[in-house]
Amino acid sequence: DQQVKQNSPSLSVQEGRISILNCDYTNSMFDYFLWYKKYPAEGPTFLISISSIKDKNEDGRFTVFLNKSAKHLSLHIVPSQPGDSAVYFCAARGGLNAGGTSYGKLTFGQGTILTVHP
């Protein structure tokens, strides 16, 4: 049961253009969403996050949009740079376990390989 899905395995973009990475989720209990970037042979690096009480969060070239009704979030990178080429994972956190405490674990999507061409 894939609760967080990134349906595009790869995305190719020209330098200077916008990159849009998409992510869908099914669990309505998720209350926090994150994007991580991962280079080969390294662990994921935190990029940007958004709480479910917001619909947009911006940090420099990176903007995350959340559409709760559609259970969809997206990451926009403007302008894209060759150094942005990496695997991007979206992740979600939240919900309650039987003990009534919030889950601390992150549920990740499958990742999207972004390639930015010079």
Added chain:
Amino acid sequence: KAGVTQTPRYLIKTRGQQVTLSCSPISGHRSVSWYQQTPGQGLQFLFEYFSETQRNKGNFPGRFSGRQFSNSRSEMNVSTLELGDSALYLCASSLIPDQETQYFGPGTRLLVL
């Protein structure tokens, strides 16, 4: 401040053996989570520790276990290794559980032959 460190970085084992991986969180971080990354399954949550107690556990067989020490360092153990256990094992730390941002280490690449 040093990041999350994991040892060893690479490991080759044979089927049936067991393995222990180590994770040292960022100084001051008390919550440690473990994830398995494989090409087919992406990043899968293994378990989370806080104050030497396991708070959450993912859907992995009992061959996968872990623990956390009083200094917040954590180890995970996989017994009776199978070929399918070949993966990148990632450790992430945060100040406390449920904190929004987890910081990942570089991972331990395990190859089971």
